[in-house]
Amino acid sequence: MHTWPSAHRRPPRRTRGTRTRTTARLTASLLTAAALLISACSAGGSTTSAGGTVEAALAALPRSTPSALAPYYAQTLKWRDCGAPGFQCATLKAPLDYDKPGAGDVRLAVARKKATGKARPIGSLLVNPGGPGGSAVDYLQQYAGVGYPADVRARYDIVAMDPRGVARSEPVKCLGGRQMDAYTQTDTTPDDQKERDALVTADKKFAESCGAHSARLLRHVSTVEAARDMDILRAVLGDPKLNYVGASYGTFLGATYAGLFPERVGRVVLDGAMDPSVDARRLNLDQTAGFETAFQAFAKDCVKHTDCPLGGKGTTPAQVGEHLKAFFRKLDAHPIPAGDKDGRKLGESLATTGVIAAMYDQGTWEQLREALGQAMRDNDGSGLLALSDSYYERDGNGGYSNLMMANAAVNCLDLPPAFTGPDQVRKALPAFDKASPVFGDGLAWASLNCAYWPVKATGEPHRIEAKGAAPIVVVGTTRDPATPYRWAQSLARQLSSGRLLTYVGDGHTAYGRGSSCIDDAIDTYLLRGTPPAKGKRCS
Template identity: 60%
Template sequence: MPHLTRDLMRHLTRPTPQPSEQPSEEPSGQPSGERPDAGRPLRKRASGGASRQGMALLRIPATVIAATGLLLTACTSGSGGHPASASSPMSGGSSAASSSTASTAGLASYYGQKLKWHSCGAAGFDCTSMKVPLDYAHPGAHDDLTLAVARKKATGPGARIGSLLVNPGGPGGSAIDYLQYAALGYPTPVTSRYDMVAVDPRGVARSAPVECLTDKQMDTYTAVDTTPDDSAEVTTLASADKGFAAGCEKRSAKLLDHVSTVDSARDMDILRGLLGDRQLHYVGKSYGTFLGATYAGLFPQRVGRLVLDGAMDPSVDALESSRAQAGGFEVAFNAFAADCLQEPSCPLGTTSVTDAGKRLDALFKNLDAHPLSTGTSRKLTEALGTTGVIAAMYDQSAWPTLRTALASAMKGDGDPLLKLSDSYYERDDTGKYSNLMYANAAVNCLDLPPALRSPADVEKALPSFRKASPHFGTTLAWSSLVCGYWPVKATGHAAKITAPGAGPILVVGTIRDPATPYAWAKSLAAQLSSGHLLTYDGDGHTAYARGSDCIDTSVNAYLLDGKVPPTGKTCT
């Protein structure tokens, strides 16, 4: 638990370029001023998909960043602030964001900053920071936030086009960590002509991070049973969610009203101005597509070339979002099972996908009754085992790892499956968590009203979740409960984003995407007044820079020349 939402763009085993040297500095990640829990050491999370208030994140895994050998080290974070009202009259996915442009009144001092870049890595990365108002409704009335920014300049040859902002999703994924993948792993024609740029969104990683629990408390929370069998287990689960929400209020109360997607979209426009770009060029993955679409709704005339890959549908409410995502993981598991059956050593058998599902259910049931030893003080519970399986659904390159982990679990060793779960939660080998899950909940619970406010609400919704996903539906339903106990009210609501007047926007959808169902990409492309859909007939979460030459060629043509693919374009 918490099975949060939106973004886990996982490339668990995908090779990435290797820089020749390691960078030399360490990011403090410490905001100045009023940061709650200032003594707690900070870390970070990398990312890229899941529902809004349910379990999955949408993100790029930390293992990818580790494979690059990079860690940007001189990007600092910002101050906390004194909250007042909701951060903006326009909130994520709201009709205001979809139909009118955002005012920049009173923001001249923020748009007039001068960025002071300095080297923060031997591989040619630069870092800086920028000030943004805590509360856009009252700029200057409270402490500012300081957001961490990083870039890698265009490598040439060819004329520089401008800056290309990237965001991996989450919400809660570190865009700066993802930049280290994108700057070296995106196609060379793009990185040679764009300065690759990232800002950790407010509340995330190096930018005034939201904090909620101690690492030990998080270990306990992630292991809580999300398939309760009786009233006592329901009470335990609800108490855990209440404790999580209370911890966020205790440690981060001054931020919780001000970390909406609209706030982050407005921050991106300030950065666009500071970079000297007339329009925003952007690649958003998973939840990053919602951030990008929100930006387009607020600033349609400033839309440059926007790629929204692994798209979310802003018109879908929290309940349907979580339920649809459950269905997405079911589709992904069936694809994994079909592949596994081709292997003689498949731990789920070799007869049928249906039989494979029954064996998985049997494993989960056994973990519920008898958590497995992992060689550490932690046991592999059913909740952690389920998370481990889900983590591997984001990228088919992780399927061999999952096969091995399932085989080990069936032999009594829970450690490999626990490691998959830890990678999902961004828990490192020393037991430290990034703030990914805390930021994820904070943003999600502010962006949309809670779908399920009580255990009774979950019980009522369970049949539809189980129908959508016999293997994961119960977990995703119960994992939606945390926002029902959130200490601040949501400022957004589900609504279409049309962005009239924006230039062409490229929406990329993967047919068997586990975290952002393909139907969402079709819907977003249709509702955007200038949306164009590009389809990848494949598995895994998101498509660009993940191995498809057809997808990469089409996206590159758009980013480099503004050329959108023909209607109905599908890559295999």
């Protein structure tokens, strides 16, 4: 289970392979991205964090468009019908390297659903489900273009663009299907030197494969570059300001845009926010604690049901956790059949991925109970394998989307690695185990992969202030497993115009997940430009 996509997506539904309401991939990743290209760093405006490190603030780019970029801003999109009725697709051209606009281009997939109302549209509303690595085009066609509130769809052209290196936008390529199967089954709780060496070898093989197949792209898939691509799209669409809804990693992408182009910020919603001011190890540790918080909530709920395989009435969450860990240890020693036509069995790594996938939405807890019951009582791992496969976007023919490849490529470029080798991981294990007795070991070791990445990171931790920007709504869920609430609090404080909207509840992200209080507040902002009242909380 190596790279956990970062800003994360919604959990899988019951149908195997079906995408979820938000493909925000962190769907759960330990390598959440916070990025800043060195060339965009501010020479001043730094502060000292509680940990004693100096955090630079992301500096805005010049307001005027450099002449070398003028052709990109002046291009015309050629729209064509695609996908379901009412959807259109086009290709946007952007420079591969913004420092060398004439040295080659990337072609970016764009899609839209035109406003359905008769009144004049407010403009375009760009959406991004997160990841990094989640397809925004798929998200638009499968959810946002038909599932966003009717009033919002009536007044906006809903638009999506797969970021560079993702899905249809010159995707990063690494391992093939069978190789990915082996990679996702690598033991991430090594018990001895042999298993530690195997994990390191697997991470190196993955990184080397990405370098061999995507050498041209790997230095140019940073979040800063993706944000600059968004500004070209804004201009080409004819919008003076960017209106945007980003979930999970999409919040970091949106906040980065605001930091680079504060005067071009329109109505921006950042749901399930990330904190760009902390380093990769801290991000991973915070996220580990977030998954533990979500598991504790699941455990409390599980024991209320007669079909809970981890304990009955009177069982404490800590005891539920011990039962799950014991089950994982059993799978580590003896994987069980999973009804897979390719011969895969359910071992500890795939089972852990399946459990974590279900932490994103309490609506999947029943499915998780059933899957755990199948595995623990009937020796049938098919339910947990289905959850894991949906999380990794593995199809029934053994093929994978490029989610995990793009996720690693962006994360490893955006921040220096959390760990540079196994010795550092071993020293950090007590902290990770304290953050999550259930998932700590696995999530610590899973964050080692960037140590062997073929391209050096160009980003660093930084604050995003976006001075002069219009109000930006930052949404945080108090028991969010993938993007802990503290991150939303931090980002809202950093942004000069940040307005925190809190959902007191479970699950990853809040908009469109059943809270009329949250939905009404965001819809009012998108349609009227009126942000939620300061300190507004919903449950």
